[in-house]
Amino acid sequence: MLNRRTFTSLAAIGAATIAVPHVWAQAKLEKTKISIAVGGKAAFYYLPLTISEQLGYFKAEGLDIEISDFAGGARALQAVVGGSADVCSGAYEHTINLQAKNQFFQAFVLEGRAPQIAVGVSTKTMPGYAGIADLKGRKIGVSAPGSSTNMVANLLLSRGGLKASDVSFIGVGVAAGALTAMRSGQIDAISNTDPVMTMLEQKGDVKIISDTRTLKGTQDVFGGAMPAACLYASVEFVQKNPNTCQALANAIVRGLKWLQTAGPGDIIKTVPETFLLGDRALYLASFDKVRESIATDGLIPADGPKTALAAIASFDTSVKADRIDLSKTYTNAFAQRAKDRFKA
Numbered sequence: 001m002l003n004r005r006t007f008t009s010l011a012a013i014g015a016a017t018i019a020v021p022h023v024w025a026q027a028k029l030e031k032t033k034i035s036i037a038v039g040g041k042a043a044f045y046y047l048p049l050t051i052s053e054q055l056g057y058f059k060a061e062g063l064d065i066e067i068s069d070f071a072g073g074a075r076a077l078q079a080v081v082g083g084s085a086d087v088c089s090g091a092y093e094h095t096i097n098l099q100a101k102n103q104f105f106q107a108f109v110l111e112g113r114a115p116q117i118a119v120g121v122s123t124k125t126m127p128g129y130a131g132i133a134d135l136k137g138r139k140i141g142v143s144a145p146g147s148s149t150n151m152v153a154n155l156l157l158s159r160g161g162l163k164a165s166d167v168s169f170i171g172v173g174v175a176a177g178a179l180t181a182m183r184s185g186q187i188d189a190i191s192n193t194d195p196v197m198t199m200l201e202q203k204g205d206v207k208i209i210s211d212t213r214t215l216k217g218t219q220d221v222f223g224g225a226m227p228a229a230c231l232y233a234s235v236e237f238v239q240k241n242p243n244t245c246q247a248l249a250n251a252i253v254r255g256l257k258w259l260q261t262a263g264p265g266d267i268i269k270t271v272p273e274t275f276l277l278g279d280r281a282l283y284l285a286s287f288d289k290v291r292e293s294i295a296t297d298g299l300i301p302a303d304g305p306k307t308a309l310a311a312i313a314s315f316d317t318s319v320k321a322d323r324i325d326l327s328k329t330y331t332n333a334f335a336q337r338a339k340d341r342f343k344a
Contacts, residue, residue: 026062027243033064034244036231037085039073040143040174042275043193044290045229048111049089051262052255054270060254061247071173072144080105086237087248091115091148092227092300093308095329100319104235107330109249109338110300111256112228114218114293117152118197120206121189122182129207132160141172141187148228149174151312153191155221156210158315176277182206195277195286202282213290224307227300227330228293235328246334253298253338260296260344264288297344298335305329 038046049067052058058065068085070076077094079085081103088094088105095105121129126138135157142149154164172181178196181187182205190197190206194213200206211217218226231248238245264284268276276283305326313321338344 027246029062029244029247030241031086031244032062033066034087034248035066035068035085036087036089037068037070037076037079038089039070039076039147040193041067041069042277043116043143043174044195044287044294045112045116045174045193046089047271048229048252048255048259048294049231050271050275051259052251054272055255055258057251057254058248061251063244063247063251070144071171072142072147072149074144074146074150077146080233087231087233089229089231091151092230092232092304092330093148093151093312095232096305096309096312096319096324096326097316099324099329100316104328105232106235106238106328107227107230107232107300108238108245108333109252109298109335110227110230110295111252111298112230112293113225113295113301113304114215114290115148115152115212115226115228116193116290116293117149117191117212118194118201118208119153119156119189119191119210120197120200120208122185122187123204123207125185125188129209132157132162132209135160135189136162136166138188139168139170139186141170141178141181141190141192143174143178143192144171145169149191149193152210152212152221153189154315155311156191164315175274179277194290195275195283198286198289199277199279199282202285213293215292218293222307222311225301225304226307226311227304230300230330232330238331242334246337249298249334249338250341253335253344254342256295256298257342257344259294297339299332299339300330300335 073090080088092107098105172178212221313319
């Protein structure tokens with residue numbers, strides 16, 4: 001006959017036995033074929049996406065991923081809003097801009113904890129640059145109009161007393177086209193990501209006037225933590241496909257964990273050759289510069305969304321801070337489970 005203590009112990013063992021497979025079993029994915037839109041895949045801004053793809057982490061989660069690369073985040077966003085892609089690998093602040101237009105999208109895993117965007121002026125066409133006012137009437141290259149590179153430029157202009165309409169924004173992408181546009185004099189200034197900005201800086205093509213490639217630089221520009229690249233999708237997609245979103249978050253967080261200990265040689269071996277833009281040494285110098293800005297565990301910092309909203313509302317009159325519900329722009333539920341699973 002079982003006494004009470006033995007029965008309780010056996011019950012606990014039984015419960016544990018049932019619980020363990022439940023925790024680690026692969027939940028059935030609602031959707032296995034997923035299209036991801038990204039705006040400038042070659043940029044370090046999206047390195048976690050590339051790493052997770054190249055190392056087979058999406059496949060390990062049972063996902064068949066198709067990645068469409070666009071000239072900038074604004075174009076990738078249009079693909080998701082228009083329904084030609086399921087998920088966007090893009091800047092967190094787009095979820096705020098979309099909500100201001102009554103479109104509800106939600107970030108569910110963070111790739112970058114700093115925007116990694118630097119702004120530089122041409123040493124050729126603006127050798128006597130003295131301040132933001134000098135940019136009036138000039139051409140500024142951005143990855144694509146409306147992208148996060150454009151947002152950082154807008155913020156810089158507004159703090160210097162200029163409006164976006166005081167300059168001309170030109171889309172130049174985030175790879176070789178951006179280098180050519182600056183070196184050929186097609187643009188007078190550029191707001192872009194690495195490796196492009198380090199390559200221009202080290203060759204003496206630009207003078208950096210604003211830099212968010214480090215956590216300190218981000219604090220100086222934005223006054224707080226600024227969530228950057230993330231995976232986001234419509235709230236409807238996230239609610240209808242929780243297991244699929246969990247699988248996506250798992251793959252990214254596993255990639256983030258790999259990146260924490262990866263050496264330069266590991267990066268070179270993993271990314272496509274075209275990403276190096278013909279200069280392996282400069283590519284690695286760029287990686288060293290932005291390494292700390294890559295997220296570590298996929299979680300969006302608690303104060304980050306407020307920082308992003310304050311920045312956007314400071315120059316975009318269509319975004320009313322008091323009308324934005326930040327809790328609807330992101331969730332940490334998926335990233336937290338992935339972090340626990342991979343001990344990221």
